[in-house]
Amino acid sequence: MPWVDEEKCTGCNVCVEKCPVGAISMENERAMINMEECIRCGTCHSVCPKEAVRHDSEKIPENVKNNVAQTKKFMELCAKYLDDIKEKGKCLQRMIKHYNKEKIVAEKTIEELEKLKKGD
Numbered sequence: 169m170p171w172v173d174e175e176k177c178t179g180c181n182v183c184v185e186k187c188p189v190g191a192i193s194m195e196n197e198r199a200m201i202n203m204e205e206c207i208r209c210g211t212c213h214s215v216c217p218k219e220a221v222r223h224d225s226e227k228i229p230e231n232v233k234n235n236v237a238q239t240k241k242f243m244e245l246c247a248k249y250l251d252d253i254k255e256k257g258k259c260l261q262r263m264i265k266h267y268n269k270e271k272i273v274a275e276k277t278i279e280e281l282e283k284l285k286k287g288d
């Protein structure tokens with residue numbers, strides 16, 4: 169999924185004009201993508217003269233960092249609100265289960281999408 173690097177975007181408006189579904193708008197002279205409207209066509213990646221439209225994969229380290237930070241926060245809050253230090257470990261286990269579930273959903277989705285290549 170595309171996102172705009174605000175440091176690189178010069179607000180030239182090219183992507184706004186070329187997006188086939190009008191999913192990009194300008195805010196403070198920077199392009200903003202409405203992910204609800206975006207159909208993942210990739211046009212904005214190709215037309216941006218500044219390589220300001222970036223791929224989601226670049227955010228993996230940041231996503232992981234955020235997930236770990238959120239898990240730590242939940243662990244602290246579980247211990248605090250349930251008034252039991254042991255809740256930290258239980259919370260951690262629940263979050264690991266949650267991300268395992270997400271992994272399985274992703275793997276099974278990819279399996280199904282691969283079948284589309286064969287026209288199933």
Ligand code: SF4
Nearest residue numbers: 187206207209210212
């Ligand atoms: S990927 Fe396509 S639909 Fe999405 S914002 Fe870029 S140009 Fe628009």
Ligand code: SF4
Nearest residue numbers: 177178180181183216
């Ligand atoms: S084409 Fe690139 S530089 Fe121009 S507004 Fe869009 S993201 Fe910014």
